[in-house]
Amino acid sequence: MNALNHALFMELETAIADLGKRDDVACVILCGEGKAFSSGHDLRDIEAGGETEHSQYEATVLEALASLSVPTIAQVHKYCFTGALELALACDLIFVDEATVLADTHSQWGLSPVWGMTQRLPRRVGAARAKDMMFSARRVGAEEALRIGLVDRVFAAGELASQTRDYALAVAKNSRHSHHVCKSIIEATDGLRLHEGLDYEYTNSPGVCSDMQARVAAFTSKS
Known part of the structure; x- marks a missing residue:
């Protein structure tokens, strides 16, 4: 077992x-x-x-x-x-x-x-x-x-x-860089009040991850 x-x-x-x-x-x-x-x-x-x-x-x-x-x-x-x-x-x-x-x-x-x-x-x-x-x-x-x-x-x-x-x-198939950011922010803000968590996200989320350009280019090239 x-x-x-x-x-x-x-x-x-x-x-x-x-x-x-x-x-x-x-x-x-x-x-x-x-x-x-x-x-x-x-x-x-x-x-x-x-x-x-x-x-x-x-x-x-x-x-x-x-x-x-x-x-x-x-x-x-x-x-x-x-x-x-x-x-x-x-x-x-x-x-x-x-x-x-x-x-x-x-x-x-x-x-x-x-x-x-x-x-x-x-x-x-x-x-x-x-x-x-x-x-x-x-x-x-x-x-x-x-x-x-x-x-x-x-x-x-x-x-x-x-x-x-x-x-x-x-x-x-999705971005491991995006996953890493999301996991790290959720972990860091667990238990914080909403406004504190939002402040943390605004400060620590890059918005654009390192693989964004390649992913967008791959999509637009198919259009």
Whole structure:
């Protein structure tokens, strides 16, 4: 079930660092092979002390994922529980299939979030709905998740991978420079009042990105 442990996070850190250096990547899809996206943090790893020993490092890895300059999509199927949900929430978008269930089960096991759940989940669904999920540890189905804004797309079973890839390819046709500016401004202004956020955009958005002339010229040459 792709349970998360320290070794996996070390591999993820290496992959994220590589992606951050590459100019040939325009969109990243994060997925789990097999029966499920992930059942969450391996309870055996937690029992052995992994929750306290490595939590700061693993949270930093998720910060690196969230900070990638290119759009990121969590492609989630079947199960996405607790630590796995924190992993998915570090991506820009979350796509699921109809059979997917998501949950925050920290309270079921006497744990508290250390990978960002208390911050990213409320920003997704609002404070009251986040508390509902945290307090009850209940499973949220795909349609409810879409309705409350926890996920961004729901696809039919068997179509998740192809639909996510098609979306990513469409994103990749657009300017990675524009994507970088938008992501960085949204991140920098999260939590600011509207006028403060607007001031930040006016000051920090270049308006014209480095690939604008080439893109416009390619379009007008076809006209």
